[in-house]
Amino acid sequence: MNEREEEVLNIFRESGALLEGHFVLRSGFHSAHFFQCAQVCQYIDKVTRLAAMLVEDLKGYGATTVVGPAMGGLVIGQEVARLLGTRFLFLEKVDDKLELRRNFKFEPGEKVLIVEDVITRGGRVVEALAQCRAHGADPVAVGVIVDRSAGASTFDVPHHSLAQLSFPTYPADALPPQLEGTPAIKPGS
Numbered sequence: 001m002n003e004r005e006e007e008v009l010n011i012f013r014e015s016g017a018l019l020e021g022h023f024v025l026r027s028g029f030h031s032a033h034f035f036q037c038a039q040v041c042q043y044i045d046k047v048t049r050l051a052a053m054l055v056e057d058l059k060g061y062g063a064t065t066v067v068g069p070a071m072g073g074l075v076i077g078q079e080v081a082r083l084l085g086t087r088f089l090f091l092e093k094v095d096d097k098l099e100l101r102r103n104f105k106f107e108p109g110e111k112v113l114i115v116e117d118v119i120t121r122g123g124r125v126v127e128a129l130a131q132c133r134a135h136g137a138d139p140v141a142v143g144v145i146v147d148r149s150a151g152a153s154t155f156d157v158p159h160h161s162l163a164q165l166s167f168p169t170y171p172a173d174a175l176p177p178q179l180e181g182t183p184a185i186k187p188g189s
Helices: 003-014 044-061 073-084 123-134
Strands: 018-024 030-035 065-069 087-094 097-099 111-119 138-147 159-164
Touching: 003 018, 003 044, 003 138, 003 159, 044 073, 044 111, 044 138, 044 159, 065 073, 065 123, 073 087, 073 111, 087 123, 097 123, 111 123, 123 138
Parallel strands: 065 087, 065 111, 111 138, 138 159
Antiparallel strands: 018 030, 087 097
16 A cells, blocks of 8 residues: 555544445445545545645646536535636436536536546446536546545546555355345445
């Protein structure tokens, strides 16, 4: 683990945001670890630090807008946009699918960054990329705080993460002994 990844993990630990137990992730996979970013978001200094680290990776793409998928990308996305001096908007869930609403609009070819909190397989990021394109934007890069796939998730634009970690995940029908028989919870991001 590099120094930056250690700093990110320490921020999650200090915030009480790295949970241990039996969790069902949005991806449907099960895990003994859960990153509850909402706990970090209580502390603006920590959000600002994470956003500043992401900005270092994302500032060279010439984006004029940051897009955050709800819920996880809202706080971190807005802070990244503030530090970059760009516009911020969000995609929200409607029937568990991301949609551009609230009369938000993109200029044709508008360069956007997608900013998310945690990915396991990257499903919400893929949805966000598709929504932005469907509404005329040009996604130029993705930034996430924690990539639980340890870098295995890929997108058709450059992808930057502050921490690429490998906390094991399991399909529901292949749980390890330490998770079997323990009730699984969905604590929300």
